[in-house]
Amino acid sequence: MKNLELIAYAKQNALSGKNLDRASIIQLLGIPPDSPECEKLGKAARKVSSAITGDQAYLSGSIGVDFAPCSMSCEYCSMGKKWGIVQKTTQYTDEQVMEWANQYVAAGARRITLRTTEFYSPEVLGVLTAQIKKSVPGEYEVGLNMGEFDLETANRLYEYGVDYIYHTVRLGEGKNTRFTVEERLKTIQAVLDSPLQLHFCVEPIGVEHSDEEIADRIMMTIDYCATGAGCMARVPVKGTPLGALPQISERRMAQIAAVLRLAKCTGDISVHPPCELAVEWGCNSLTIEVGANPRDPEYCPDSEWKHFTAQRAKTWFQKHGYQFSNTLECRNKCVNP
Template sequence: MSPEPRREDVLRLLSYAPDSAQTAFLGRLARQTAREVAGDRAGVWAAFGVDTAPCSMSCAFCAFGASWGVVRESHEWAQEEIVAAARRYAAEGASWIVLRTTEHYGRERLEALAKAVRAVLPPSCALVANTGQMAVEEIRNLGRAGVQMMYHALRLGEGRDTPFDPAERRQALRRIGEAGMELAHLVEPLGPEHADEEIADVLLAALEAGAKVCGVMARSNVPGTPYGGAESVSDARLAQVAAVIRLCGGVNTPHVCVHPPVSQAVAWGANVVVVETGAIPRDKKEAAADWRGFSMDDARALLLRHGYVVGGA
């Protein structure tokens, strides 16, 4: 295991202009690092939003926030629909199948759903849970149900755009490792206003917690939420952050994800892109098919175009 990078080094890499020659050099170096660390292998992160409901937490960037009135009714997808989608994504080559649930779904129900989904997945496809903060034994119960990885994050703006205590989020990250579960953690939701210092701190939190899948996700400015109408982060900045994550993660973080699927970020070392369906906290409406039309075929084509071997990431 290599040591985590120094904060001052992360800040230096983030400080260059996204369209500068220095950042272009870092991008090329990040792509070479992906070749050496990941063996040029890439994968697709296929996520299913299991349920949607107005949420009392009302995070400023989330369409589910009850205070915004964007999502007014609760809805759950049937287990057979989720299992069918998981089977399809796995058959089409997804490396991870992700079950994303709200706090309302319930731990025992999530365990039962995980068992049903795991039963139709090949051994090469990992099952991931993206849900609320959990105790160590609850995480272990998910592991017994077939979950191999948890998605959890210290968000950008934690405690400012969210009601959550950043210290508690950091503790929740540590519990995932204590329970013997692998961690996935993106630097998110990234907007143009986020300073280098905050990005560096969130990235270091992910690396210190041992994230095997890391990366960056742009904020979707959903109309009706506090960020509706706000400026979006540029593709160039998203690609720069992905490159910095690749360079800082080194051998400890073979999988670097970018969402949405920005081509420049894939060219600069990101080897994971996301396909998703169902309930989407970054949209006013649920997705009956692939969100924003980005399919498994599209994901595979993008990764292949940048020289990756797709599958088994």
């Protein structure tokens, strides 16, 4: 099929409630980002987004709890111990975490993610989650982006009040990280076997990744029926082994998000770092973040990363035809067998 025919087919396929096949995903990813064909791809993804989400958009708030040297030393992360960028541990107090959770919820965030380095205690995060749920009023979910864990821990986290886990198999896993794919999959399976929801992103996407590698992660997103799905660019951090490789362009980012939207026929699609063109092309979920950040050599405890605020996210959503949602109605309905 020619590219324009494939775009029309992919759009129709998603609208009829079907996920896309790997070969088609690879072909769509191969369309030059600056081409008129890519504009058509983006417009098709936006139409599909309307049908799937009812033009409801969502905001998430991420809180990087600890800024600390992490012995896993992933080759793109500012906190990798080996790179010597972060020398000492700094972390939010429980009160500060609560304060940010409060601010996020008041600003309309419906998901609050607590993010930590690999070996942060799940027990401490469980207690913190319970505290947030008790003291921050509003309709929202709390999720964790933390290290590896088993089913017993997953069940315990759910009992504490955790709603979802962000976990994924990174691009370049085992090559640019000290994790094996199997270790990541074990944790993902623990989430799937528990009552927790899984959030999964294609990340961290860099110029070093082929269309095939990206397509394989899109296929994983579909196969695991992730409630929250999205794509994230690798942000080059000076001083890390991958720090000299440039970030992918905004158009490439928006293209990958559009392909993900067409490939996965259910649920919300997020993009990070925030990218307005990706919203124009079908993303309906954005994240604001504070505190420790693997994408930044500096700790940002007092203001939103890159000054991307809830207000800015809402402006983008409105500009591109989305209603900013105050509920969590747009649920992923898995269509896989």
